[in-house]
Amino acid sequence: MTVTAPAPVAEPEPAAHEAPRGLVSWITTTDHKRIGIMYAVTSLVFFAIGGILALLMRAELADPQADLLSTQAYNQFFTMHGTIMMFLFATPMAAALANYLVPLHVGAPDMAFPRLNALSYWLFVGGGLVLLSSFLTSRGAPDFGWTGYTPLSNAIYTPGVGADLWIAALALTGIATTITGINVVTTVFSLRAPGMTMFRMPLFTWTMLVQSVLVLLTFPVITATFVMLFIDRNFGAVFFDATEGGVPVLWQHLFWFFGHPEVYIVVLPFFGVISEIVPVFSRKPVFGYTAFVLATLAIAAYSVTTWAHHMFTTGAVESQFFAATTLLIAVPTGVKIFNWVFTMWGGRLWFRTPLLYAISFIVVFLIGGLTGPMLAIPDFDKHVHDTYFVVAHFHYVLLGSAMFAMFAGLYYWWPKVTGWMLRESIGIWQLVLMFVGFNLTFFPQHVLGLEGMPRRYVEYPEESGWQGLNVLSTVGSGILAVGIALFVVNVIVSARRRVPAGDDPWQGNTLEWATSSPPPPHNFDRLPPVRSERPLHDWRTDTVGVDAAREG
């Protein structure tokens, strides 16, 4: 009797390595990598629009009494510049990085809720288009500043549908951001690879997790606040109307209760980007991983206690309490700067564009971070509040951090996303122009503010003597714009050459480098063992188990 060997179990089909092609496949995608790319491209388009508005304003300010722009246009431009940069560039660019990287970093095949993720992107696009459409209405875009203070933003002082479109747009983008927050938190808690304990996650994952919790806590507040304004404007409510028993300053409390955590929502992901790049290019583990995590948690927790430092001049707040909480938040931020510096200390530094941009980030953020504690002191703040000193401060910490860290991240992860390298030479030219242009634009603004030049001024008195520094700032903005434009040149030039990157061009530490460039749709064919916060490093240097044995 012959015994037939059992039919061999069929080998599972290797998962497809090719992503579907064509425009429809992009429009209908739920792949976190494609959604991340779309978020990034869209954010950069909005960055360009917001940037052009800024360049036009700087051109206007080069002369005290110029009329390149009408006053109405200027006021609309600074309002839309702030709104676009905060809600359509900085926050979504962080979402772009999170969407692309968080599943890869934790070793998951996608986000926890891929279809919600797609919804988030299209709500973002829709909200952005609704916001821009306000320019086309008869009274134009809103012109009350991105902070929308009442009573100026109510229906009496800002008639016209532009403001209502602004509210609708921010409700849509707010929902989009909230969805991303839900996705990140769920993915981090539920989809980590085996062996990846919380304290073995990449630091970028930590910053995104903490940022997402902040989003979930604060975006509902601002959405409710916008709804209150909408009801005041359109249905006769009087939340903020002093003539009917409402309280104008209530708006400021509600706005800034969101608004201050919002700036950490913007900045924390970019701290995470720097924390990924510096160890790789120093060939060392990050210095003080636990301290980083604790500092991130501390920043997020403290950030909800500081909001009224935006309101010291209202005469309506207990200032010393908020001075104390604001000063306290400088400590974990300072700890992070020391952690980055000491990560490089004793390292073997590899001076490629990601590291060079990261070092520039540290310098720029240091300067911005030093003016923060100054502004925390109420009786000093009362001199510089609503002047260019504040404009300088927040551009250093927000634009400086977001922009330099964003480009550091783009240069670092571009090979993974596309499979080819960006040119180093153009990248360095871009950095030099950006660094010189950025500092030339914003450092003089500290001086202008101290001298008393108020912000949101379309013109200023000739006798003030402020023109010289304004001209310097305008020239700087032009240089900065050229530097940023070089990135587009780099992409075009590098796309022609397509130097192949391979899986791991930088000898990275984290799991995204364990798969192909670009990754297949399902991300990983196999995962290396995760025994530390540097699984790729362990795999490459064959120290799996060694570190664990040492740690005991």
Add this chain to the structure above:
Amino acid sequence: MPEEEGPVEEGRDQAPVEDEPALRTRRSPVLAVVYGLVGLVVVAVPTIWVATVDSNFAIPESVTADGDEVIVAWRIMMTMATAVAMVVLVLLVIAVVSGARRRTASQTKGSVPLELAYTAVPVLLVASIFAMSLWLTDAMGDATAEEDLVVEVDGFRWGWRFTYPNGHEVVGVSGETEVPVMVLPVDRTVSFELRSNDVIHAFFVPNFVTKLDVVPGQDNELRVHPTRTGEWMGHCAEFCGLDHARMNFRVRIVEQDEFEDWLAEQA
């Protein structure tokens, strides 16, 4: 200058003994001393200069008693900021310069004593800044404890009305009148009662080194004690709409008898 582009090639540009634990090259103590001394000079010289030079660091000359106190605090903050900036930049430069030349990276993951130190030092620094803030608020208000003169300040879209105790009004409207001038006596405490019937404005004279918002439905009071005669610019400093940048005013501080004569003439 950038080296070759493209991904890392095996065997090149790779730390050969990257993960050998505790393999230390012998560090030159001379180099450490040189770094330390240069660092010390780079930190100390600018800090001492900032602390001792006779400058307001861009804040205009103060013309009130409280303004003088703010400038003292500002100079202290500039000195501290200079010192901290120089320390961090020195550490950064040393890390970058020595890292450029090193062939073997240390694999240290941290140092609890160092991390505690660079947490504790910032805590002490911000605590001292907070103490200074409390001192500043306390020091201010001594000269303005009792008011000598009340001026009602109405901010509106887009101009100012200053009303004196005898009913005299000085009004300026953007695009219609000259810039309004508020005359004040030196060495007398003036209380500004700030009122608005439309949107939030802010009453800002840079040479007072302070400002206060003018909020509808809220009674805000700003007190100053001018110590110098002269004429200075004032601005609206809370965005209030179209002509926000055209609501400037002037403050003219004169000797007390000159002020009384002027006020009597306006009745």
